[in-house]
Amino acid sequence: MDGLLPDLEIVRKDFPILERTVADGRPLVYLDSANTSQKPQCVVDAMVDHLEHHNANVARAMHTLGAEATEAFEHSRDVVAGFLHARSRDEVVFTKNASEALNLVANTLAWADAPLGVGAGDRVVITEMEHHSNIVPWQLLTQRKGAELRWFGLTDDGHLDLSRIDELITPNTKVVALTWVSNMLGTVNPVAEIARRAHEVGALVVVDASQAAPQLPIDVQAIDADFLAFTGHKTVGPTGIGVLWGRLELLEQLPPFLGGGEMIETVTMETSTYAHPPHKFEAGTPPIVEAVGLGAALTYLSEIGLDAIHAHEQAITRYLLDGLAGVEGVTVLGPAEVAERGGAVSFEVAGVHPHDVAQLLDSRGVAVRAGHHCAKPAHRRFGVQSSTRASSYLYTTPEEIEAFIEALQYTKSYFKV
Amino acid sequence: MDGLLPDLEIVRKDFPILERTVADGRPLVYLDSANTSQKPQCVVDAMVDHLEHHNANVARAMHTLGAEATEAFEHSRDVVAGFLHARSRDEVVFTKNASEALNLVANTLAWADAPLGVGAGDRVVITEMEHHSNIVPWQLLTQRKGAELRWFGLTDDGHLDLSRIDELITPNTKVVALTWVSNMLGTVNPVAEIARRAHEVGALVVVDASQAAPQLPIDVQAIDADFLAFTGHKTVGPTGIGVLWGRLELLEQLPPFLGGGEMIETVTMETSTYAHPPHKFEAGTPPIVEAVGLGAALTYLSEIGLDAIHAHEQAITRYLLDGLAGVEGVTVLGPAEVAERGGAVSFEVAGVHPHDVAQLLDSRGVAVRAGHHCAKPAHRRFGVQSSTRASSYLYTTPEEIEAFIEALQYTKSYFKV
Amino acid sequence: MTQQADLDAMYQEIILDHYKNPQHKGLREPYEAEVHHVNPTCGDEVTLRVHLSADGTVVEDVSYDAEGCSISQAAASVMTELVIGRSVADALKLHETFLELMQGKGTVEPDEDVLEDGVAFAGVAKFPARVKCALLSWMAWKDATARITSQGATPKETS
Amino acid sequence: MTQQADLDAMYQEIILDHYKNPQHKGLREPYEAEVHHVNPTCGDEVTLRVHLSADGTVVEDVSYDAEGCSISQAAASVMTELVIGRSVADALKLHETFLELMQGKGTVEPDEDVLEDGVAFAGVAKFPARVKCALLSWMAWKDATARITSQGATPKETS
Ligand SMILES: Cc1ncc(COP(=O)(O)O)c(C=O)c1O
Numbered sequence A, B: 001m002d003g004l005l006p007d008l009e010i011v012r013k014d015f016p017i018l019e020r021t022v023a024d025g026r027p028l029v030y031l032d033s034a035n036t037s038q039k040p041q042c043v044v045d046a047m048v049d050h051l052e053h054h055n056a057n058v059a060r061a062m063h064t065l066g067a068e069a070t071e072a073f074e075h076s077r078d079v080v081a082g083f084l085h086a087r088s089r090d091e092v093v094f095t096k097n098a099s100e101a102l103n104l105v106a107n108t109l110a111w112a113d114a115p116l117g118v119g120a121g122d123r124v125v126i127t128e129m130e131h132h133s134n135i136v137p138w139q140l141l142t143q144r145k146g147a148e149l150r151w152f153g154l155t156d157d158g159h160l161d162l163s164r165i166d167e168l169i170t171p172n173t174k175v176v177a178l179t180w181v182s183n184m185l186g187t188v189n190p191v192a193e194i195a196r197r198a199h200e201v202g203a204l205v206v207v208d209a210s211q212a213a214p215q216l217p218i219d220v221q222a223i224d225a226d227f228l229a230f231t232g233h234k235t236v237g238p239t240g241i242g243v244l245w246g247r248l249e250l251l252e253q254l255p256p257f258l259g260g261g262e263m264i265e266t267v268t269m270e271t272s273t274y275a276h277p278p279h280k281f282e283a284g285t286p287p288i289v290e291a292v293g294l295g296a297a298l299t300y301l302s303e304i305g306l307d308a309i310h311a312h313e314q315a316i317t318r319y320l321l322d323g324l325a326g327v328e329g330v331t332v333l334g335p336a337e338v339a340e341r342g343g344a345v346s347f348e349v350a351g352v353h354p355h356d357v358a359q360l361l362d363s364r365g366v367a368v369r370a371g372h373h374c375a376k377p378a379h380r381r382f383g384v385q386s387s388t389r390a391s392s393y394l395y396t397t398p399e400e401i402e403a404f405i406e407a408l409q410y411t412k413s414y415f416k417v
Numbered sequence C, D: 001m002t003q004q005a006d007l008d009a010m011y012q013e014i015i016l017d018h019y020k021n022p023q024h025k026g027l028r029e030p031y032e033a034e035v036h037h038v039n040p041t042c043g044d045e046v047t048l049r050v051h052l053s054a055d056g057t058v059v060e061d062v063s064y065d066a067e068g069c070s071i072s073q074a075a076a077s078v079m080t081e082l083v084i085g086r087s088v089a090d091a092l093k094l095h096e097t098f099l100e101l102m103q104g105k106g107t108v109e110p111d112e113d114v115l116e117d118g119v120a121f122a123g124v125a126k127f128p129a130r131v132k133c134a135l136l137s138w139m140a141w142k143d144a145t146a147r148i149t150s151q152g153a154t155p156k157e158t159s
């Protein structure tokens, strides 16, 4: 099969969990990577080494362990900056996940003074395919500040409906927040083009790269975003860490988010002054061992190469879509063309509820997600309440796709549809 | 020595990092546990086992790995609820650290409606010995909402000055936020007594238990707090996780903090409804492997016994205070009586700056903290800009205290004071 | 037991029958309370109406509109069969018994004389992620009933 | 090198001398800019004033009040010795040279003809946590100087 990672079997050996068996001894077929990815040994080892040999608090500790921990932590910031092609390492803020990163932007825009602050009469534009984590923060912001929330609708084939972009992105638009790759439909959005239009009216562009970071090369300068968020656990890193990248001059201007240790310059009982970005937005002890893990994870992905990973995802996704096309009663939601999509494929099976599909697949060792995938509005748009989603990653093999399709046929026979 | 953990040598073997050497082969003497604690093997192993065998996203995944991960994650919530003697597991919210937990309360009180919300004319009371993480959130809240910030001063021997409590805690006081144990002075505060006074005027009581949780048995019902925060990395758990405990009826009434996946009930593009606590406050993928580590950590501490750990801390701290008393030119900040304090001891050395003290101690393998320990106001209160802090924990031995005192003598001779 | 056997124990014929032919489905009048419950994780939803006797002691009718998996749909169907026509007190006791069965992780032996078709859900108890599905409509029923008895609500009819 | 040797290389006699007898310390007039810099981690602080010649090309005076460790105190003292009386352009070049030395992790060989007593800080470069200490007053000086040259500020005297 063209496009597969050349050393796929070696890559798989890097992921200890793939040797697990489930469901009466069947090998695990993990097709839930858009939900969370599995971790290579090098990430686990980096975390263990840190905990067993270098653990200390960072920035504030001047002893040997403190210096080692600080160096490891800040090294990961460099790795992230490189991964995103950021202008400066100071543009990289560590958060607990992508959701916090997006909320950080929405919250500081609630408290910011003009011209950044969002207030009555201002507009925030999102899209109907956003993950709840890129919807609810903007609902809270606009509701609390008396601003207006609008959104791009979707075309029947799962793309953003850009036909009314001029009505949507207006001079009073302060923020355009959108996902780069949809976690439900798989759609890859034209973020650079939308950023260009948003900047014409002076709006800030917030890109949710939670699904893009694992599978596409990212260059924040090339897409000309103002803020970009992603999450560690989907890029073969640990939970407990996410990243907000922001243009430095914006991070400088925004008010603080959480207050506390490490984000200050000086504190009196009456008032405080704040450190410069990124520390200004990192109150309290940061996710240290998680940053170490994330640094190892992004280094691992970069060594394999994001282009190679993307090609692999495309090949596997094409195979998956072809396989699904051969199963009667299956309807795929989202773009039919693999070139326009990422590696998450949501579908319906006529007559069997997604829960039951997932349950039956699980009994065959195949792990998929069933439900609304934190994208209720996108499901509603396509007239469904929930769906089943199979999502591959760099460790997914064609044989696993075959096992999945076979299990799907079995599911249909089990439920006699 | 009375009070030491009976199996101290065995306990030490649980902590792999204690076998490390630093500074030209000297054994590590880690006296920076109030900054962050070291991790026992069982915590590292629990995390590794999770990452290598059970890693999946929680709540939303219905496959085998998802069920295992969810069970492990929610089991840790039970462990925390037990550790705190909470009425219900639903009162336990996982955050990224103690700082986020405290900010969560301050932020939701900014957006809450009456009667919970804090607005113009309301008062928030804190203390002069707070960590910055329990000062800055309240400064931001009161500044943003036009409320008033007041604080308990400190007596010369490092206690809260309660003499003017009636002037401080007034009918317009909405929140009293204070630390249970000071991270700088070591002082143990009468939280139950202050909670009683605060409740007489209807104020909410927020307890920062970041330094209490590692070394005192905690019973949120006995002290009658409304909210209590602590942080995983100081209780032999990993970074990236903290806990906010809150009374269920309060958590029910507060508006959401961060918006996103998992904290919703239903989402439309226009508006959303929210899940019940604790999920309402846990937007996005939670710190899963971190919760697993924290569960193992608190189980470990509980098995040794918080009473035994407290006794150990008292014995070691007494020995440390005695040792310091024998070094000329050393002034200890905070209570002289060990019964009134926790295991963090800050001090000055006449003629040598804390930075230089820490540097010299480090060259002897002794890790202490130097600086303002995120408690600038408390330092200012005692007329110092910074101090050196030695803080022990359940793995600290009397011999380590001796090594520390010896290194301190060496420091003085090095700087010829 | 193998997981395959567990699976077959969950997807009993009775459950699949109720799934394909749900009883008492559709929203009816009169009713004194209507509630809408959601399983936030998967999105399963139920809108459910309860009609009690004038003195509030007997479950006269339970009607519902639900979207969800086989387990949640079958549970709604079986639940209505069990509670309609029963005294509120008995129905609440039935709910308790069903709850115990569901939370027993497969260790509770169900009594067919009491739970009737409800015994078919015994197998669900081994799948923690699915217990919520089986309980969704029961919770909705209990909630609606509590609203009526606490508020002394009078029957509603659309005008 | 052993860490002990590294330590001795950092705490040179010259540094300890400057620490105990800081040069040019105390706030003086006239000055065109005063800045206050803090090391957020440890709390070390410096208040620093710069007085340039009327045409803004020569560093006439630098005065300061500082609280901090031996390294930060000695650095302030050495810095003033180096820049006072020099052209702004030369002083900025010196700052660059010192910065390179500090960020070189111990690999940069300092030139005593250029840095004078500043060479004593070569040993600090091996202690990343202390580099900030050595740079605090230099950063403050650069900041204050930039404020004057960018704003064309005129001398201030307290009335
Ligand atoms: C008393 C106290 N409160 C709050 C904190 C903040 O904890 P964290 O940095 O984990 O948020 C700390 C520790 O740094 C502390 O000692």
Ligand SMILES: Cc1ncc(COP(=O)(O)O)c(C=O)c1O
Binding pocket: A034, A035, A097, A098, A099, A100, A131, A133, A134, A179, A181, A182, A183, A208, A210, A211, A231, A232, A233, A242, A374, B261, B283, B284, B285, B286
């Ligand atoms: C597109 C998208 N945005 C945001 C998120 C939120 O990420 P996290 O749950 O790590 O905050 C996810 C994943 O859950 C996602 O797929």
